[in-house]
């Protein structure tokens with residue numbers, strides 16, 4: 379078995395002159411090769427052990443000029459000579475033999491190099507061999523190949539699919555840097571597996587292309603918009619109010635500054651519990667009646683709930699001599715009822731408060747979750763959920779409720795039958811904000827996602843966070859991510875956030891971020907051998923997100939705006955429904 383890394387005389391850079399815990403300085407002896415070395419290159423340093431080589435990244439290349447007294451001449455003639463150094467950070471250790479295995483790369487350092495240890499440049503065939511260590515056991519068409527390495531475009535950049543999805547990941551970058559394309563690229567690769575299970579929260583309806591055309595790789599659902607309520611097509615998804623738990627419902631309806639808020643919340647809760655119990659009786663779910671709670675997702679009629687609240691609000695009390703006196707709840711629920719009714723009438727909330735008759739049936743929930751997580755009749759493993767018509771003020775509750783529901787089902791599933799799934803949160807800053815900035819509705823949603831971020835791994839649920847404003851995304855969630863795909867990022871605050879998420883030895887790589895081109899990314903985490911700059915693959919033409927950047931200048935020169943279309947749009951705005 380030939381070793382993967384074989385160095386020849388020409389690869390020799392120089393030898394170690396200074397060793398620190400993380401950084402090593404190498405004095406260059408091979409001037410020709412120095413000209414080819416740049417920051418970000420990979421080098422290998424010998425250790426005292428035959429089968430171990432340190433792998434390090436070049437941080438800095440310097441040439442120092444020194445004035446020396448010329449020896450030959452007697453005169454005080456100064457001569458300038460140069461000496462070249464590179465500073466490298468150790469990333470890990472390559473073991474050509476490791477117990478019974480061979481060609482293993484491990485993070486961390488066991489044996490530090492000694493002064494005078496030789497340092498080699500890893501390039502050409504060595505580089506390719508090294509980069510391929512990761513994907514070597516995976517069938518070529520099932521690897522999570524996301525692109526090619528920038529330092530050597532011939533070498534495939536393959537991620538460890540298990541590690542990437544296992545413990546949450548994030549795709550971050552300024553707007554237009556290529557995040558959505560990167561998501562489509564990853565989905566495309568994942569779709570090659572037999573039972574992929576990924577649910578994409580699509581905020582702008584831009585992933586529709588993945589579910590259409592000659593080669594669809596995803597099934598798309600759309601959260602019902604105002605125009606879908608009366609004649610919905612089968613892909614329209616309702617999230618009826620009864621799947622929300624008590625806190626989620628209250629966060630939307632209750633005004634906590636109202637002096638009667640505690641009374642309102644307690645009556646609301648009481649009635650919902652009773653109504654749910656009545657449903658269970660009707661359905662003859664005798665077991666469930668014993669243990670259900672007010673938070674259990676059980677259908678009940680909103681009309682009945684309103685009737686009971688109104689009854690509370692108007693019922694008189696009975697005083698001495700049967701005289702009517704002010705009732706216990708009389709007048710205390712009026713404002714609450716009014717707030718609730720406003721929501722009920724608003725068609726933008728129709729997906730929640732005007733569900734189809736079918737979505738009021740007991741069996742609806744099981745069927746719907748099977749559609750989202752199950753695998754029947756050649757169902758697609760990737761589901762796109764289009765939230766583009768959900769009003770922004772409830773976006774957090776809706777995304778949070780859906781995520782919680784999926785997580786809860788997974789939580790209660792028999793552990794032997796669980797199969798893992800990932801939720802892709804596109805535009806995460808919209809509904810996973812930093813806690814201090816969040817309103818009560820958002821806090822509710824956030825806590826659902828934070829729970830998944832903290833505990834999801836145990837139950838096989840992970841999140842892929844996608845955002846253009848990492849500085850505005852919940853720190854709890856980002857800090858749980860193990861892998862980062864960072865595209866071009868120019869904003870200082872956002873860069874600061876990324877810097878804090880990276881290990882110390884990589885902090886200097888931050889400075890690359892504003893310089894990356896569209897579709898180029900720095901990938902860091904346990905899913906990749908080395909933190910690397912990668913040129914991401916483009917998704918196939920037919921799978922490209924419909925976010926196409928407009929060419930303003932060209933369009934202004936070629937495309938006349940269409941007044942008819944403007945009028946139609948005005949009418950669509952009134953109808954709250956696209957034609």
Ligand SMILES: Nc1ncnc2c1ncn2[C@@H]1O[C@H](COP(=O)(O)OP(=O)(O)O)[C@@H](O)[C@H]1O
Pocket residue numbers: 551552553554555556557558559560896897898914915916923925926927
């Ligand atoms: N990997 C890539 N290679 C080449 N061009 C890309 C790549 N990714 C994105 N682009 C270009 O950048 C544009 C914006 O990409 P997009 O993924 O929508 O950005 P974001 O989601 O970060 O706002 C695309 O329309 C495409 O023209």
Ligand SMILES: [Mg+2]
Pocket residue numbers: 557558925
């Ligand atoms: Mg995008």
